[in-house]
Amino acid sequence: MESHVESMYARVALATAGGVRVVPTPDVKATTKNNADVIIEGLASRGIQHIFLVPGKLVYPLIKSIEHSTITGIVGAHETACGFMADGYARASRKFGVCLGISGPGTMNFLPAMAAAQADKIPVLYLAGGIATYHEAQGAFQDGSNSGLDELTIVKPLLSTAIEVKNNLTLPHELRRSLSCLNTQRKGRAYLSVPIDMQKTVAAGRNQPELLRIPACREAAVDQPALDMLLDNYLLRGLNVACLVGSRVNNPPDAELLLRVAEKYRLPVATTLSGKGAFPEDHELALGLYGFAGHTRAVETINGDSVDVLLVLGCDLSQRDSLNWDPKLHGTKTLVVIDEDFDKASSHYQPDVQIFSNLHGSLQGLLHIINDDDARLVCVNRLRDQWMKQVRMLPLEQQQSDLVARIAQGEANMYPGDVIKHLRRRTADDANVVVDSGAHRIFMAHHWQARGCGDYHTSSSLAPMGWAICAGIGIKLAAPQRDCLVVTGDGCMLMHGMEIQTAARYQVKMTFVVMNNSAHGAVHIDTLQNRGVSAAYTALPNHDWKAFANSLGVASACATTLEELDHALSAAAEHDGPFLIEVMVGNHVAPNHYYAESIRAYEQRIKGI
Template sequence: MRDGEIQLTVSAQIVLETMGSLAPSSVSKTVVKSLESAKIDHVFLVPGKLIYPLLEAIDESPSIRAIVGAHETGSAFMADGYARASRKFGVCIGISGPGTMNFVPGMAAAHADQIPMLYIAGGVSSQAEGKGAFQDATLSGIFESGVVKNLVENVIELKNKENIQAEMRRATDGLNWMRRARSFISIPIDVQKQEVLSGQDAARQLYDHGEFNVREVPASRAVLDALCKQYLLKSKRVAFLIGSRGNDAETAKVLLEVAEKFHIPVATTLSGKGAFPEDHVLALGIYGFSGHSRAAHVINSDGLDALVVFGSDLNQRDSMNWSKKLAAGKELIIFDDSFDPPAMGHIGHGSIFSGIGATFRVLSKTDTDSSADFPKVLETRKAWVAEVIQTPLYDDQFEQVSAGVSGGDRSLYPGDVVKRLCQLLPKDSNVVVDSGAHRIFMAHYWLSSGIGNYFSSSSLAPMGWAIAAGIGIKLAAPERPCVVVTGDGCMLMHGMEIQTAARYRVKMIYVVLNNSAHGAIHIDAISKGSISEQFTKLPRHDWTAFASSLGVAARMVEHLDELEDVLSEASRYNGPFLIEVMTGVFPAPNRYYAECAACS
């Protein structure tokens, strides 16, 4: 066979394959194909009649696994966790009307933390609109698009099958970790069933989400050159503060390289916790909410020449309650890559638009050998850091644990529980933390291994988020152990989602710190008299029995020395395991933040 014949044969094959790919397909299958091309392998949903065609298409997908949650809010939280751990976007699906309304808390949490998400809703038939149809969520019903429009960048009501390709491109175009957008698309059930030619679009979607498409903000090289010349290569006292947009596994690796290269001490905000190893000699710990003594001492000091902030909103919690000490007596240099600039009018400093990961990669390649003075710079800076670390993360005079406010002598101190967990759990564990008093104890006493493996809903902080989000995180990173730390108040809100973990045999550990109270405000109720105790006290629910009733293996821990054996049992168990730890109500270790709040 001659070369020309070979070429003709190959061309004919491509034509035949293209013709086959352009065979009629439904709108629902086109939607699923676009998710496949984006390499999404899990979607989270609650079933309903208005999404039957979508469910059928998902069921036929060779690469997408559907996870059915107990509640649409839980499904949204799961998809949120999946996005954070996979660095893709999260997908959750439900019916219009009540389903979408239940998505709203998850939408708000993702919006607050800038998590890329796609919400898909199945609507009533387009022929039923405006007739008082059951669960009509269009403009003639509850107008759900109007409800969600402030929580997502793109609101799409697909009324015409011919627009499916263009609308899916619009819906998914910004769903990456550069633009961090969110989209909502509503598709009437009759349109879901209609046939379209979708093969060509699937190929285009594959290209759109493929390796040829840039998905990162580049570094501002001119500014970084100036930063090096004026500060990093000079004998200046410089510290880094890392926020949420610098908190991922890839960025954490190169951040560590840069910190060690220039010998720069590093603090994180609560939302940045996990970006730097907190047992490292250069670690300052957390600055702001749940902060550490060393971070507060160094950053609030006017002896610091420059504080370089990366990817932080510098909001109330990140800035120590808008403390003026953050910027006083030093140069404040802010790098960020957010397409939605945070509200930082209280700071009085503009930010430099520069990709956080790209910025650290550029800094890691800086030629320090060409600077004859750099060895002396390092010597001076190391001497300063040696002074800095004389201030411990935990200042002993403020870490004395008094008797529990409630619970008597048998009540475990949450800080001791967290320290023991940190000693016993594998260092590469994905740690997922809920909202409440336990969040403060975890942030303060858990020493992060600094590999981008600490997850929490930082800005909105809905209670119960971690219970569901942990499932998405584990499914996105199955090779890592996963532990969710939550409280009894959070369990009352979304504890039912542990049955989802049981249903799919998701191997993970839930640690429930049970203090029979909404701990953070219970302290105020009984020590300050802010409100009546009746509003903060909770019944002593048996979460061990609750978990067992849902098919989740569970054990109760009442003494600290029991924790090792129970964790060992949990690690061997092939499925979700809940550990209920009986704790008391103690003042949370948040002294520095509380002092700033009292002065504001």
């Protein structure tokens, strides 16, 4: 990296009509690095290209350092949204995300994003600028130190590490300590607060390049004896083995390996909601989605008696993944779990075999541990192919009984599933699709066919509304070579719809689809089935989201028919920046019955019925 001493010019990111442009400007910074420089250069040395921030006086030195670095600063409207953007950036980049704000109110606005990242185990660095140390204990504004709000105590439960730097000599150590947990293996989250006077202080140490040195860490430990046991005891025996795949395999390199392993051993694969995108759902070995809004083939097969061994890969067997802790998931089958997470796979099931091993390395090991023409493998695969002929007789999607009736009654708005299938046909196979929380999440999970290249992203554990609008921006910036489609709802737009102006400001080419059903749809569905509260609490005013987008500089269109949706998608493809399509859809019951049935069964179990 070229130092400020050696360069007469710096790079400044400008938001222009043509997008984010980096231009050279005379370098007026002092030749000696301050602590802000050390922090930003440390992030740049780890491959970080974007930082998502809300500006403030307490982070001026850090912003100046960003201006003179190779990193582009993306200014968002709200710190929560910046945290969601960093979350998305981490998912798509396979690095970690970084967001920046002031201490006090800025840090408190990071909290929802911290909680979402913790729930989904996404590595993010939350960087904050604190009040000057000489203002502590004086009732200073926005004081997040332990003499003010004491924000470290508040954020610590959501993070792997939370640090406030007060000593110039320890800053390099604290920076390295914060960054040490930010990778796809440890999946940590870190908060680093640096008082503004500390940011301005000349960095300690005469040999400053040493501060940027990155240790060579080998953290991909593979349990080879366990893989040998898995091969001998299960994969090379005449057993029906199925896979259930979670979020930690839902990325392009691991998804590619998973496909090859499944084809090698003829293993049918189901994914959880957070793992949707890890396996192509049009493949002959695809069982589809298990759990929340799941597919018939996946639920009936995984919960059935024909499976002898269920191989769980990178999956937390949590509520949505297991259909409310359905005992049929374990049943009489052998439950084998392989994961690289340090936490337990589940507190509700006791695996028969639990293997702690790097997932990427384990998949590579299974792929190469035996030749394709091995007689034992050929024999068991012939048996599994016979089993798969029976499994494939089960459909993926269920018939939508209420759709025919509603059309007969003169339904004016489109069925969400028809819209989703149309979007799938018009969207590139390798596009990143980012899905928000609401009724559209249910219909997307059931009707959208993932292509199995780590192409489906959703915050599936905490599931905050509006997450996808922001995370989609981070995902597109991290993977600019792939198209990006954000599917959200009108309720989500009320929460974080303002962030489409961030996409417009930086001319980020992506498409936002707003499924407008004039309701908080997920709970409104309950009112349709007489299970929820009054519709007065779940219905929403029919806002004009096309006009809203135009007011923020985002090109837009509204579609009430599939033909109009076609025209809108063509316009979005030709447009250079972000494009919003408002789609008018109706409120329909959930597209499957398994989740509702599991809730009733769970309620009966806890009542002892």
